Amino acid sequence: MNLAEFHKNIEQVWAYVEEQLEEQDCDVDCDTQGAVFSITFNDRSQIIINKQEPMLEMWxxxxxxxxxxxxxxxxxxxxxxxxxxxxxxxACAAHGETVDFKR
Structure with a gap:
């Protein structure tokens, strides 16, 4: 996977995550800033998904x-x-939200 494909793939993952959280009526806020996508729960805890470009990984x-x-x-x-x-x-369950990310 080249760098452009890497970024496109992860951005599609982020869009799908946000779409599923919304469709399944999860009470969370999503935010993207640069290479970081965050899901913030009612208790202010967060799940962070970020791009690790040098290793072509997602954390x-x-x-x-x-x-x-x-x-x-x-x-x-x-x-x-x-x-x-x-x-x-x-991870979402550990933060108090039941969501199914079917792929």
Whole structure:
């Protein structure tokens, strides 16, 4: 994946995340600033998803900790072979919101 594809892919991920949170009536605020996408919950806790351009990775930070994802075989997965979407679903649950990111 080249750099332009990397940015386009992650921006599509962010758009889908925001769309699903809205469609599933989650009580959160989403914000994008540069290479950082944040989801803020009612208790002011956050999930942060950011681009790590030098490594072509996407990082996810939440109450569950920090995870790094690389794009392999058409999917964002971490070193434990866990899907970004499942990890994000779990992270949202840890922050008090039930949401299903079906892909």
């Amino acid at each position: 996810l930070a939440s109450r569950l900790g920090g995870l790094h994802f690389a794009y392999k075989n058409g999917e964002w997965i971490n070193s434990n072979q866990e899907s970004f979407w499942q990890c994000l679903t779990d």
